[in-house]
Amino acid sequence: MDKSVTSSKVIKFEPKSCDKETKLQLYRRMLKPRMIEEKMLLLLRQGKISKWFSGIGQEAIAAGVTAALNKDEYILPMHRNLGVFTGRDIPLHRLFSQWQGKASGFTKGRDRSFHFGTQEFNIIGMISHLGPQMGVADGIALGNLLKKNNKVTAVFTGEGGTSEGDFHEALNVASVWNLPVVFCIENNGYGLSTPTSEQFKCGDLASRGKGYGMESHIIDGNNIIEVYEKVSAIANEIRENPKPVLIEFKTFRRRGHEEASGTKYVPQDLMDYWEERDPLTNYQGYLLEEELLSESCINDLKNEIKKEIDAHLKIAFEEDVVTADLQKELSDVYKSHDFEEVNPSSTKKEMRLIDAISQSLRQSMEKHDDLVIMGQDIAEYGGVFKITEGFVETFGKERVRNTPICESAIVSAAMGLSINGIKSVMEMQFADFVSSGFNPIVNLLAKSHYRWGQTADVVVRMPCGAGVGAGPFHSQTNEAWFTKTPGLKVVYPAFPSDAAGLLAAAINDPNPVLFFEHKALYRSIREEVSEDYFTLPIGKAxxxxxxxxxxxxxxxxxxxxxxxxxxxxxxxxxxxxxxxxxxxxxxxxxxxxxxxxxxxxxxxxxxxxxxxxxxxxxxxxxxxxxxxxxxxxxxxxxxxxxxxxxxxxxxxxxxxxxxxxxxxxxxx
CATH class of the missing domain: 3.40.50.920 (Rossmann fold)
Structure with a gap:
């Protein structure tokens, strides 16, 4: 690092509340991921790791945001936010094992790089389809709101991700529901090789917050003091006054999208401009100027971190390659659980299919006092099929939630609720509309337990089927879209009693369940159904x-x-x-x-x-x-x-x- 570059020339550090210890901790929080990255780039050239997404030059954002949040608050980082993981003090050998696909990592060799989450450290990593990450943060924040625990959630995306529909859906939901979530945009200049000038027309991405009635800020993403103090102030405010806030961090990606991509498409003068604004070297210069840090302290700290890196790399390299265990691979697709058998009572009443579903859903809301149901028009209106009619009066609007028309964000939010320990049922207004929420169902809900042991305790109700003259977009029976996807359960009852018992079982099941309800049967099929709560086993014909x-x-x-x-x-x-x-x-x-x-x-x-x-x-x-x-x-x-x-x-x-x-x- 070039210590001749000082803050007085490039970046102005003007702390308002940081004490000496905090300033030094922020330096360490940036230095550690930088040194790890430099080592990873060396190992990449040596063929000892397969891929690397570099965050060099952006460390201040991950380090500052992580420092501003409490350790029991969730952070949802991207693949260039190594400082989030090191800032939460994850043992380095576990990160190194993760990157080498070994069992001591977080995905047992089933996924790579930062595609994982860990409840132990309250970090929820992304999938390659970046957009749903924002909706997951909504769900976690909703869980915090329901628990009234005064916690904030922070989620990262890049400037390229702000063009995805999931981004806009998530912002809209967060704003409508006043969710305590901080949306962090790392505007680093390029989406792979496409510059921002070819990605969006607005001058600042922060201005997008205004369209959703959301407070927004622009922060110098290379100024660790500014990042830390402003995010700390915002987090403190929304802990007490829940609301979403959008922050655009101005920074730059100085290496390729991933190392194989290179940076030949970046003009050299632009690269030089941002290299001069390196967040670590500038901050180091500031600390030296303020005599908060000495050259010997810097060397001691580097040696300490180097020893830690080398020791943990040794542990990871010496770990055996992951063992292929066929039974374990298959058993980890779903979370095992003990089926709670509750027999039907002798007290029965003739019900239509629609009545049985409504009764079962109501009884599950009573059994699970934090169960949340979400969907379009399901509250006061009772849903287009009136299955949830009267639910608001009984359970309140916090648990019976009308949603905007944004299937993808709501499925993702359901995943977020599950991460926060809350069950949910989402009603697709029509099963046909699930195509708008397909990605989070098949890539988040279906794969999370297999990838890193996180359950998706979600039921998606799917009113489906023809025979009612509804045409091509309200009549499909699309169960085959989901039976193909390992990790999902698919239930499709034909009788009222089966619907009641299987819906109760689906809600109890910690795995994601697609629950198909044929519209033509809603009011045409009648049967004697137990008036008391009961369950039927899923998977039994x-x-x-x-x-x-x-x-x-x-x-x-x-x-x-x-x-x-x-x-x-x-x-x-x-x-x-x-x-x-x-x-x-x-x-x-x-x-x-x-x-x-x-x-x-x-x-x-x-x-x-x-x-x-x-x-x-x-x-x-x-x-x-x-x-x-x-x-x-x-x-x-x-x-x-x-x-x-x-x-x-x-x-x-x-x-x-x-x-x-x-x-x-x-x-x-």
């Missing part, structure tokens, strides 16, 4: 009818189509299996039935190719082939979007074709 002629496998509204068809074919003795749960799938019940009957047909409402029926068919062929008397048959909707007009919708759905397909199979 129900045998509705028994017979030796054929096995019919189905779920959702298709169950009732199959029942109608069998009522017309009284001569057919069929095993009719209602799957109820698609992931986990009750293969035991399926295989036992097929081995008995020798014939199988799978009926689904979704279109044929890529649907659940295809995988079930393959499983039967692989596991029951020698028992089959005919090829497995599938009946599904047409390979087209779902049309609106009644005659077209009837043609699209497989109900009218199922009888003919079943007759063909029986005649084979």
């Amino acid at each position: 129900k045998l509705l009818r028994g017979g030796n002629d054929v096995t019919i496998i189905t779920f959702g509204a298709s169950v009732h189509w199959a029942l109608d068809t069998l009522s017309e074919m009284s001569e057919v003795n069929a095993d009719l299996i209602d799957l109820r749960s698609l992931n986990p799938l009750d293969t035991k019940t399926i295989f036992e039935s097929v081995k008995k009957t020798g014939k199988a047909i799978i009926l689904q409402e979704d279109s044929m190719f890529g649907g659940v029926a295809s995988d079930i068919s393959a499983l039967i062929m692989e596991n029951c082939f020698e028992y089959l008397d005919a090829a497995v048959k599938r009946t599904a909707s047409l390979e087209s979007p779902i049309p609106f007009a009644g005659v077209l919708e009837d043609q699209y759905l497989p109900k009218s074709r199922f009888k003919e397909d079943l007759e063909q199979l029986l005649a084979y």
